[in-house]
Amino acid sequence: MTVVKEEIRDQIIDSASEIFSRFGFRKTTMDEIARAMRKGKSSIYYYFTSKEDIFKAVVEKEAQTLREEVTRAVESSDVPTEKLRNYILARMKVIKNVSNFYDTLKNEYLNHLDFVNKVREKYDKQEIRILTGILEEGQKNGVFRTDDPELAAIAIVTALKGLEIPLFWSKANKNIEKRVDDLLNILLYGLLRK
Amino acid sequence: MTVVKEEIRDQIIDSASEIFSRFGFRKTTMDEIARAMRKGKSSIYYYFTSKEDIFKAVVEKEAQTLREEVTRAVESSDVPTEKLRNYILARMKVIKNVSNFYDTLKNEYLNHLDFVNKVREKYDKQEIRILTGILEEGQKNGVFRTDDPELAAIAIVTALKGLEIPLFWSKANKNIEKRVDDLLNILLYGLLRK
DNA sequence: ATTTCGACCGTTTTGGTTTTATGGTCGAAT
DNA sequence: ATTCGACCATAAAACCAAAACGGTCGAAAT
Structure with a gap:
C-alpha cells in the first residue's frame, strides 16, 4: 500500500469517527462518510472492504x-x-x-x-x-x-x-x-x- | 392490610418473578401473571396498582x-x-x-x-x-x-x-x-x- | 497503475395503515 | 373482603409499498 493511500485511509477513519460517534453505527451511512470526504461512495470501497471494516x-x-x-x-x-x-x-x-x-x-x-x-x-x-x-x-x-x-x-x-x-x-x-x-x-x- | 391479603400479594410476587425473569418486563403480560395465579386479571389489581408496581x-x-x-x-x-x-x-x-x-x-x-x-x-x-x-x-x-x-x-x-x-x-x-x-x-x- | 465514479442489484429499513393485544377501570357478583 | 366480566383507550404487532442502503462492477479519469 502506497503512502498516499494509507494517508487517505487515515483521513477517512478520522472523518468517519466523528460521524459514528454522533449517530452510532446503524444511522451512519456510507454515502454520508463519502460525502464528508467529498468522494463518491464507491471510492470509499477502494480503501475499506466494508462499513464494518471502517x-x-x-x-x-x-x-x-x-x-x-x-x-x-x-x-x-x-x-x-x-x-x-x-x-x-x-x-x-x-x-x-x-x-x-x-x-x-x-x-x-x-x-x-x-x-x-x-x-x-x-x-x-x-x-x-x-x-x-x-x-x-x-x-x-x-x-x-x-x-x-x-x-x-x-x-x-x-x-x-x-x-x-x-x-x-x-x-x-x-x-x-x-x-x-x-x-x-x-x-x-x-x-x-x- | 389483612394477613391473608399480604400472603397472596407475596405469592403473586413470587409467581410474577419467574415470569419476569423469563420474558423481561415488556413481554410479561398482566393476563399471564393472572393466569399463573389462576385468577382473573382484574383481581391482580386488588393487590397491586400497576404492572410497574409488581x-x-x-x-x-x-x-x-x-x-x-x-x-x-x-x-x-x-x-x-x-x-x-x-x-x-x-x-x-x-x-x-x-x-x-x-x-x-x-x-x-x-x-x-x-x-x-x-x-x-x-x-x-x-x-x-x-x-x-x-x-x-x-x-x-x-x-x-x-x-x-x-x-x-x-x-x-x-x-x-x-x-x-x-x-x-x-x-x-x-x-x-x-x-x-x-x-x-x-x-x-x-x-x-x- | 492508481484512483474515482455512475449505474445497478438484492436486501434492509422506513413510514403509514390496519388489526390485534394489552394495561387499566368500573360496577356488579360472590 | 375478594373476584371477575365487560369495557375503553392506548400500544404493540402485522402488513405492505416505497425509499434508502450496503455493496459490486466495469468504465472513465488521472
Missing part, C-alpha cells in the same frame, strides 16, 4: 489514542506513587470517553459492543503490564509493599472498571469524582509502605 | 433475598479473614443472579434498569456497612492492617463491581472464576498483616 478501524484508532494518553501520563513523572496517581487520573478520562462511546452504541447491535469490548480487553492487558511495571519499580524502591505486582495491577484495573458501572448506567452521577478520590486513596494507602 | 416489588424482594444470603454467608464464621472470603464468594453468586436479570432486561426501557440500579445502590451501601464491620473486627484482632476500614470496604465493593462488566457483556466469559480467585487473593493479601 468501524473496526475507528475503534482501534480510538483505543490507540487513549492508550497513548495513558502512557504519556504515566511517563510524566519518575516517582512511582506519582505515576500511579497520574495513571488513575488519566484512566478516568478514558472511562468517560468510553462511556460516551457506549452511549451512542447502546441501542444498536450487540456484536458491535462485543467488538468494542474485545478491543478493551486487549487494552486492559496492556494497562496491566504498565501498572505492573510501576508497582515493580515502587517495590524495588521500597515504596510499595506488594510482593505480587501483577496481581495488584489486576486488582487495580478491576476496581477501576467497577467505577464505570454507575457512570455507564446513569448519566448524571456526579459523585464519580469523589469516588475516584476515595479509590485513589485506598489504593495508595493499601500499597504504601508505612 | 415489577418493583419483585426487584425489591429479589434484592432482599440476596442480601440475606450474603448476611448468612458472613455470619457463618467468626474469623474475620474467613468472613471476608465467604462474603466475596457469596457476592459472586449475587453478581451472577443480577447478571441474568440484566440480560433479560437489556433490550427494554432504560428506566427499569435505572430502578434496578437504584435498588442495587441501596444494597451496596448495606454491603459496605457489613464489610466495614468485618474489617474493623479484623483490625482490632490485629489481623487486618487497614486503618480506614470504610474506605477499604468501598474499594472492595467497587472492585467486585468491576468483575461484573465482562460478565454482563459477554455471556461466555468462563475466566470469571479465576478472576474471582485472583481478586480474593489480592484483597486478602493487601489487608493481611504480615
